[in-house]
Amino acid sequence: MKIxxxxxxxxxxxxxxxxxxGCTLLPGGVQAASHTPLSVTVTAADQKAAEGxxxxxxxxxxxxxxxxxxxxxxxxxxxxxxxxxxxAASSDPSFVQSGVRYTGDVTYLGGAVIAGAQQHVIYLLxxxxxxxxxxxxxxxxxxxxxxxxxxxxxxxxxxxxxxxDRYPVGQSSSLSFAAPRNFSSxxxxxxxxxxxxxxxxxxxxxxQTGYGHIYHVLLPQGADVxxxxxxxxxxxxxxxxxxxxxxxxxxxxxxxxGHVVYAVEPYQDVSTPTVFxxxxxxxxxxxNTPNGTLVDSTDNLLSRLTFGxxxxxxxxxxxxxxxxxxxNTEISDECTFADAVLQNPATGNFEDVFFFVDVFRVASxxxxxxxxxxxxxxxxxxxxSAE
Amino acid sequence: MKVFLxxxxxxxLMALLVGLSQAIGVNAQAxxxxxISVQVTAADRAAVSNSTAGRPHYLSAKGSNEFRARQDQxxxxxxxxxxxxxxxxxxxxxxxxxQGSLPHVTYPSDxxxxxxxxxxxxxxxxxxxxxxxxxxxxxxxxxxxxxLRDLSQSDFIHVxxxxxxxxxxDRYPVGKRAFVSFTPPRNFSKGSTPFTDADxxxxxxxxxxxxxxxxxxxxxxxxxxxxGTDECMNAGLTVCYSPDNGPTFFFCAYHGSANFPxxxxxxxxxxxxxxxxxxxxAPGTPNGQLVDSTNSVLSHETFExxxxxxxxxxxxxxxxxxxWQIFGSEIGDECQTVYFPNGFGAPPFGGTDxxxxxxxxxxxxxEYNNARHSCTIQx
Numbered sequence: 001m002k003i004x005x006x007x008x009x010x011x012x013x014x015x016x017x018x019x020x021x022g023c024t025l026l027p028g029g030v031q032a033a034s035h036t037p038l039s040v041t042v043t044a045a046d047q048k049a050a051e052g053x054x055x056x057x058x059x060x061x062x063x064x065x066x067x068x069x070x071x072x073x074x075x076x077x078x079x080x081x082x083x084x085x086x087x088a089a090s091s092d093p094s095f096v097q098s099g100v101r102y103t104g105d106v107t108y109l110g111g112a113v114i115a116g117a118q119q120h121v122i123y124l125l126x127x128x129x130x131x132x133x134x135x136x137x138x139x140x141x142x143x144x145x146x147x148x149x150x151x152x153x154x155x156x157x158x159x160x161x162x163x164x165d166r167y168p169v170g171q172s173s174s175l176s177f178a179a180p181r182n183f184s185s186x187x188x189x190x191x192x193x194x195x196x197x198x199x200x201x202x203x204x205x206x207x208q209t210g211y212g213h214i215y216h217v218l219l220p221q222g223a224d225v226x227x228x229x230x231x232x233x234x235x236x237x238x239x240x241x242x243x244x245x246x247x248x249x250x251x252x253x254x255x256x257x258g259h260v261v262y263a264v265e266p267y268q269d270v271s272t273p274t275v276f277x278x279x280x281x282x283x284x285x286x287x288n289t290p291n292g293t294l295v296d297s298t299d300n301l302l303s304r305l306t307f308g309x310x311x312x313x314x315x316x317x318x319x320x321x322x323x324x325x326x327x328n329t330e331i332s333d334e335c336t337f338a339d340a341v342l343q344n345p346a347t348g349n350f351e352d353v354f355f356f357v358d359v360f361r362v363a364s365x366x367x368x369x370x371x372x373x374x375x376x377x378x379x380x381x382x383x384x385s386a387e
Numbered sequence: 388m389k390v391f392l393x394x395x396x397x398x399x400l401m402a403l404l405v406g407l408s409q410a411i412g413v414n415a416q417a418x419x420x421x422x423i424s425v426q427v428t429a430a431d432r433a434a435v436s437n438s439t440a441g442r443p444h445y446l447s448a449k450g451s452n453e454f455r456a457r458q459d460q461x462x463x464x465x466x467x468x469x470x471x472x473x474x475x476x477x478x479x480x481x482x483x484x485x486q487g488s489l490p491h492v493t494y495p496s497d498x499x500x501x502x503x504x505x506x507x508x509x510x511x512x513x514x515x516x517x518x519x520x521x522x523x524x525x526x527x528x529x530x531x532x533x534x535l536r537d538l539s540q541s542d543f544i545h546v547x548x549x550x551x552x553x554x555x556x557d558r559y560p561v562g563k564r565a566f567v568s569f570t571p572p573r574n575f576s577k578g579s580t581p582f583t584d585a586d587x588x589x590x591x592x593x594x595x596x597x598x599x600x601x602x603x604x605x606x607x608x609x610x611x612x613x614x615g616t617d618e619c620m621n622a623g624l625t626v627c628y629s630p631d632n633g634p635t636f637f638f639c640a641y642h643g644s645a646n647f648p649x650x651x652x653x654x655x656x657x658x659x660x661x662x663x664x665x666x667x668x669a670p671g672t673p674n675g676q677l678v679d680s681t682n683s684v685l686s687h688e689t690f691e692x693x694x695x696x697x698x699x700x701x702x703x704x705x706x707x708x709x710x711w712q713i714f715g716s717e718i719g720d721e722c723q724t725v726y727f728p729n730g731f732g733a734p735p736f737g738g739t740d741x742x743x744x745x746x747x748x749x750x751x752x753x754e755y756n757n758a759r760h761s762c763t764i765q766x
Contacts, residue, residue, distance in 0.1 A: 099740070099763060099764060099765060100759065100761045100762070100763050101722070101724070101753060101761060101762045101763075102760070102761045102762075103495065103496040103721055103722065103755070103761070103762060104494075104495040104496065286488075289488075322724045322725065322726075322738065323721075323722075323723070323724055323725075324447075324449065324453070324720075324723035324724060324725050325457070325712075325713045325716055325720055325721055325723065326495075326712065326713065327725060329712060333712055334495050334710075334712060335493070335495055335710075336710060336711040336712045337489055337493060337709050337710055337711065338709065338710075338711040338714075339709075356488075356489050356709070357488060357489055358488050358489040358490070358491060358493075359488040360491065368488065370489075371489065371491070371492075371493060373495065377492065378494075378760065378761065379492050379493060379494050379495070379760065380492070380493045380494070380495050381491060381492050381493075382491050
């Protein structure tokens with residue numbers, strides 16, 4: 001096993017030992033993943049490829065808390081910048097209604113959707129070590145369940161397909177980086193360019209690119225990531241002013257390997273003491289979900305980003321194109337429910353605000369997840385029917 | 388006929404004509420009728436200084452500043468929510484998360500009742516701000532009172548029944564009107580100073596005092612400002628209605644409430660000139676852009692005053708507190724739509740639907756209907 005430091009120009013990938021001795025059953029019934037990781041060497045060429053790539057604007061999932069508004073409110077300028085007058089939104093006649101309009105209904109803007117794809121997890125390991133179960137739970141197990149579930153068929157209406165298990169889990173990878181990478185330690189956070197370089201390295205090595213493959217980059221606790229080197233728009237629980245999002249998805253066109261679709265999932269089980277402090281809120285789900293806040297918070301974000309990627313990989317798929325307060329949001333954005341238990345009567349302490357999730361079966365396991373917007377039912381639901 | 392009502396103000400009453408204008412008010416398209424002329428005095432401004440009002444809830448202007456306006460609104464909604472909970476000294480749970488989980492089907496825009504007052508019956512009073520004392524109502528704004536009169540008699544207003552707990556017909560009739568003269572310009576472009584909400588509160592205090600109506604939740608005062616007049620929400624003059632100054636142009640209108648030490652609780656809305664990019668409806672509506680833009684915004688503020696009158700003071704009633712994406716939105720906010728017929732480089736128009744009373748048809752935005760989980764023009 002080689003552990004190589006992350007330097008600005010070089011990324012190297014750590015080869016994890018596979019779960020060869022059999023997989024253990026984690027609390028809550030989530031099975032540990034069994035996979036053979038991909039061995040990849042990242043070079044300066046990967047970094048350069050990221051610099052030379054053209055990327056669609058990334059879609060942020062705002063942090064739960066007052067600061068998150070800055071993330072979610074950038075959507076209007078992005079929509080203005082990236083759409084032409086000829087787009088469907090500009091000629092949408094629904095501005096004149098016939099009695100009833102559902103605020104969350106999304107509109108198809110004509111771009112790509114993903115009817116089927118393999119999902120690939122890339123684990124970023126601080127100094128080469130972060131046991132998956134401890135650091136994230138079982139992301140691949142969740143994604144496998146999601147692909148087999150009825151929940152994922154909520155996407156059928158948007159992608160024009162209905163076959164089973166269309167989003168199976170493919171080859172995973174991991175890479176080491178020199179920790180820490182965050183504000184509070186005085187180091188610099190990772191950036192989206194770093195994420196793209198990592199994705200490039202893995203995708204080039206595997207040859208798996210295009211809309212048939214979705215890469216999920218998972219960051220460990222303590223790793224901050226920002227959209228760019230202004231370091232102003234970040235996942236940064238240790239730096240309140242910059243902490244604007246919980247995760248994001250995007251796509252990029254590399255000159256050598258073409259189009260790659262990816263999502264970035266930072267560590268989700270984070271919360272601040274109270275909404276009444278200066279710090280923002282949380283990315284975590286409510287307490288007492290089936291698998292605990294670490295696993296369900298991670299899987300909740302994976303779920304939201306998967307649905308967002310499937311239905312709007314390039315920013316021109318399914319979005320809300322008419323409602324002002326929901327403008328340019330995706331099917332997962334619109335169902336961001338929160339709860340504010342302001343004061344615990346028993347302790348007198350003010351509790352955290354957290355995502356208020358549904359608890360339901362996804363394939364053969366139960367999870368605590370936010371619902372997804374369902375045009376057919378004009379509501380946030382958990383899919384065509386409960387399992 | 389002049390009536391002197393004491394040393395603090397002079398009020399010119401044309402009682403006979405006022406009464407006559409009200410008697411013929413059933414004709415919603417009546418030409419300009421007279422009302423009382425009111426002057427704002429130092430006593431009114433002093434009353435504002437001694438009042439508690441909070442921060443009004445504004446209707447954001449569509450365009451490049453809209454996202455910052457939303458940010459501003461959400462942040463203040465959080466602050467109000469937090470302050471109210473801190474001050475109450477009691478546990479307040481917005482939802483039942485601590486006891487369970489989200490339902491399998493959840494409507495993203497359903498409003499939540501958070502305990503504050505609503506307005507089940509009230510009289511509307513129009514206050515027209517006249518530059519140098521002159522601005523014919525029909526020319527400058529259309530017929531807002533005619534619209535309010537028809538709105539009160541419409542099916543559309545019964546969308547509010549579920550929120551206020553009554554279904555009485557015509558429970559929001561039009562009352563007395565007033566005119567207030569001011570010296571223009573009041574905007575950015577001329578190097579003058581925009582109005583502030585404190586100025587508007589002084590106007591409302593003066594008129595409410597002069598009209599002598601009972602205060603509280605039984606009266607709603609609508610202040611109409613003419614074209615070319617700006618207003619800002621904050622002393623720094625950065626959050627404004629200012630079509631002539633893009634960087635500060637955040638809102639089209641707003642509603643609020645104030646507690647004056649002498650006359651008590653007063654509800655008011657402020658409608659700036661709406662036939663401007665970012666506030667207007669699309670061309671082709673039944674009464675033209677000036678009239679329908681004014682009426683649509685007036686309708687928006689009226690519905691929000693009825694269902695959430697004291698949002699400015701943190702005593703919210705029906706508001707969005709569950710969906711983080713639209714946190715702090717009210718019944719009108721959730722139903723604004725945008726339409727880009729001139730491309731994304733130009734400000735969008737607001738979407739509308741139509742309702743009719745007798746042979747009069749209006750184009751206004753819809754309002755959120757919890758019972759139907761959608762934006763509707765019918766209950």
